[in-house]
Amino acid sequence: MQKLLSYPLTFLFFISFGLMLLIFHPIQWICFNLFGYNAHKGSVAILNRFLMLSTNFLGTRYSFVNNQNIPIGKPLIIVCNHQSMYDIPPIIWHMRKYHPKFVSKKELGKGIPSVSYNLKHGGSVLIDRKDGKQAIMEIGKLGSYIEKHNRSAVIFPEGTRSRDGNPKPFKPMGLKILLKKAPSALVVPITINNSWKLLRYGKFPMGIGAYLKFKVHSPLENNGNVDELITKIEEQITKDIIVNE
Secondary structure, eight states: OHHHHHHHHHHHHHHHHHHHHHHHHHHHHHIIIIIOHHHHHHHHHHHHHHHHHHGGGGTOEEEEEOOOOOOSSSOEEEEEOOOOGGGHHHHHHHTGGGOEEEEEEGGGGSSSTTHHHHHHHSSOEEEOTTOHHHHHHHHHHHHHHHHHHTOEEEEOTTSSOOSSSOOOOOOTHHHHHHHHHOTTOEEEEEEEESGGGGGTTOSSSOOOSOEEEEEEOOOBOOOSOHHHHHHHHHHHHHTTOOTTO
């Protein structure tokens, strides 16, 4: 019965989601080309707030718990587990004052209104997962960028999303590069729960009634022992993942 109900609700969601991408594409262009970085950043944050609201057609709810005193004006490396593309809008919206930039696959860099434009012009990097050398170089550029401009890099070290909520082992290479290129960055782990439920049936129809939960953990200093730090980050994130909620 729930899956049957999800069909008409998915149509409403896709219409709303698609309209937001189309509407904000020219808005981003105007903000970036006429008013500069800060205006563009603001337009991207508002877009992602509307993308979150679009999921309300599916009965989606959100909780974003951040009780941490994270300093502004310092580079951050935001590390999260990965369950779906719907992990991203809440991070952009709720962490907007930290200027989040993403490590994304190159396929997202063209053909998607608003999304591709932001990835190409907003400070994120696009990597070719089949070309390790190119990926390392781009991630290194992002690390240098956040170190220089006191912004934040968001990375999902699992590499690909979990389809059932169970965390995958970290692939630490990208995170190691960021830590090397941005040695003064604080590491901010975030645990994500339940966004996989939006894709429980695949890409169509969407899952309904999901309660997405985000928990920001205490920031960690880079003390130079990278392997120990990455182990601690992974433990901190995975201990709060609840699969059968």
